[in-house]
Amino acid sequence: MVNKALALLFVITIGSVLLAWQFLPEPVATPLIGGSCNVTMTEIVASAQGDVYAMDESAADYVAPDFLYLTSYSVEGDSITEPVLEDVPAALEPQQSDLALQQEAWQVFTTLIPPADRDMVVEFNVFTDGYSNTLAAVGQLSESPTDWMLEVDVADLEDKDSLIFTIIHEYAHLLTLNAEQVEPDQELVDDPFNPELQIEKGAACTYYFTGTGCSYKESYINVFYERFWVNLEEEWSAIDVMQYDEDASLEYYAALYAFYKAHQDQFVDDYSVTHPAEDIAESFTYFVFTPKPTGNSIKEQKIAFFYEYPELVKLRSDILNGACSLD
Numbered sequence: 001m002v003n004k005a006l007a008l009l010f011v012i013t014i015g016s017v018l019l020a021w022q023f024l025p026e027p028v029a030t031p032l033i034g035g036s037c038n039v040t041m042t043e044i045v046a047s048a049q050g051d052v053y054a055m056d057e058s059a060a061d062y063v064a065p066d067f068l069y070l071t072s073y074s075v076e077g078d079s080i081t082e083p084v085l086e087d088v089p090a091a092l093e094p095q096q097s098d099l100a101l102q103q104e105a106w107q108v109f110t111t112l113i114p115p116a117d118r119d120m121v122v123e124f125n126v127f128t129d130g131y132s133n134t135l136a137a138v139g140q141l142s143e144s145p146t147d148w149m150l151e152v153d154v155a156d157l158e159d160k161d162s163l164i165f166t167i168i169h170e171y172a173h174l175l176t177l178n179a180e181q182v183e184p185d186q187e188l189v190d191d192p193f194n195p196e197l198q199i200e201k202g203a204a205c206t207y208y209f210t211g212t213g214c215s216y217k218e219s220y221i222n223v224f225y226e227r228f229w230v231n232l233e234e235e236w237s238a239i240d241v242m243q244y245d246e247d248a249s250l251e252y253y254a255a256l257y258a259f260y261k262a263h264q265d266q267f268v269d270d271y272s273v274t275h276p277a278e279d280i281a282e283s284f285t286y287f288v289f290t291p292k293p294t295g296n297s298i299k300e301q302k303i304a305f306f307y308e309y310p311e312l313v314k315l316r317s318d319i320l321n322g323a324c325s326l327d
């Protein structure tokens, strides 16, 4: 039995009581490709706006909701098959049995991402922790760490713009952490939240250590890290270790937010300061859904970074065409 909760890595968490939600003014709708497109880049980006680490007074009373798996699927090409229904409380059975909605979420993913770019995904899971909180996640399979699962929260599928943003963020993890980019490490997959193991593996890695493994020299994430993170590493690491102290989670979030405010010109949003792997994922998502930057701030350089790779420029175009074809 795979312990899926342990295999969970690189979640995108947005909203929740903990997280003050500050919507920007209504954006001007810019067509994605042409006049016939049903979604717009500005609305997709706007759906993800808000400072996730800016806490309000209710933060101290916040209790994370239960996280439950509803359904697991195998992936075969463009299709998901063999749904396995988990035991869930009766209240969740209607959501669990709505296989059509789960299919629809999977089809958003396959419409956005070309087949050859998602062949590492062999499993699709549907979970819920209620509205907002964790929206989606990816993780390696413990029985075969070169393979990955994509997971979505069934309670967060209604807002199509937000779902598109979230799926591209999760895809960016697959793009930057897959076996061609980062060497799969069975010990880390089996024991992902062990701080001592992380330190040991990090020390043995010549290039950037992602937390899931040692990156290759020419990997996107190593090049990104070398260019944008080396100067921040010491200050950020002192904050990052705080998350392992269960009594200090509020202090951790507050310190992370202060770090963001101190380096705001370097990050596309505050969630990006969570981890270099989150930074490259958010920057990639902005690369896809915002115009090519014209300025030279570090956050603009992070978006422009992906234009250095012709295969990613092609992928961006494919994703935008796919987004345009969604209902």
Ligand SMILES: [Zn+2]
Binding pocket: 010, 011, 012, 169, 170, 173, 277, 278, 281
């Ligand atoms: Zn993420």
